[in-house]
Amino acid sequence: MSTPFEIYGPFGCGLAAIFGLVVGSFVNVLVHRLPRGESVISPPSHCPACGAGIRARDNVPVLSWLLLGGRCRVCGAPISARYPLLELANGALWVLVFLKARDGAELAGGLFFASACLALAAIDAEFQILPDKITLTGVASGIVLSFFSRTRTPGAALLGAAIGGGILYLIAFLYEKIAGQEGMGLGDVKMLAMIGAFLGPRGVLVSVLLASVSGSAAGLGAIAVGRGDRKMRLPFGVFLAAGGVAAFFLGDWLLGRYRSLWPR
Numbered sequence: 287m288s289t290p291f292e293i294y295g296p297f298g299c300g301l302a303a304i305f306g307l308v309v310g311s312f313v314n315v316l317v318h319r320l321p322r323g324e325s326v327i328s329p330p331s332h333c334p335a336c337g338a339g340i341r342a343r344d345n346v347p348v349l350s351w352l353l354l355g356g357r358c359r360v361c362g363a364p365i366s367a368r369y370p371l372l373e374l375a376n377g378a379l380w381v382l383v384f385l386k387a388r389d390g391a392e393l394a395g396g397l398f399f400a401s402a403c404l405a406l407a408a409i410d411a412e413f414q415i416l417p418d419k420i421t422l423t424g425v426a427s428g429i430v431l432s433f434f435s436r437t438r439t440p441g442a443a444l445l446g447a448a449i450g451g452g453i454l455y456l457i458a459f460l461y462e463k464i465a466g467q468e469g470m471g472l473g474d475v476k477m478l479a480m481i482g483a484f485l486g487p488r489g490v491l492v493s494v495l496l497a498s499v500s501g502s503a504a505g506l507g508a509i510a511v512g513r514g515d516r517k518m519r520l521p522f523g524v525f526l527a528a529g530g531v532a533a534f535f536l537g538d539w540l541l542g543r544y545r546s547l548w549p550r
């Protein structure tokens with residue numbers, strides 16, 4: 287069975303990059319509007335500073351931002367570099383998913399998963415929330431897509447979601463009992479259920495391990511340079527997103543390395 291890359295080649299890569307940039311633009315809309323409780327469909331894009339509608343030619347991913355010098359055409363207010371950066375990141379992730387996917391279902395799932403993780407990381411970093419509209423939609427999509435997949439089973443998707451939600455819920459519960467303060471929110475639990483729905487039981491364990499290690503390192507680093515303390519609240523969703531995406535691309539390889547450490 288041919289992979290999407292074997293079928294479509296470099297042409298497919300180009301399409302993945304272009305659609306990745308365009309969907310990256312929509313990821314920006316999600317990041318701006320979901321935490322504010324606004325509709326993600328209407329009204330059309332407008333400048334947050336002056337409210338002027340953004341014309342189609344000023345809404346081309348990355349290019350428009352560069353041509354306008356990072357400013358609104360109407361009022362000149364600066365437009366955050368986060369917009370082109372998220373578009374570029376989404377475009378790059380889509381190309382990588384296209385190169386990695388072994389079949390159509392893995393391609394569709396991987397594209398959705400990568401963009402959802404990117405949106406969740408950006409929202410959690412700025413607002414410290416993980417909207418249900420992304421996490422729960424992700425749980426459902428991960429399970430539904432598994433029925434069309436030859437690389438994973440619905441059983442693995444369901445088990446992954448249950449383990450993802452279950453483990454983190456247990457850790458959060460125990461942490462609160464022992465430390466006497468809330469360590470993680472329910473948003474983190476739902477996000478890990480989403481990761482499990484896409485990556486299955488092993489993938490979700492790799493994700494949570496990578497997220498915990500990188501999150502702890504970042505927390506200790508922040509304390510070391512005097513920018514945080516033990517009570518500081520890290521946006522754990524950012525690390526879960528990074529861990530989930532890393533596990534999607536490298537999970538099998540990491541598990542192989544891990545097994546090779548054990549004597550036979």
Ligand SMILES: [Zn+2]
Pocket residue numbers: 333334335336337338358359360361362363
């Ligand atoms: Zn403006």
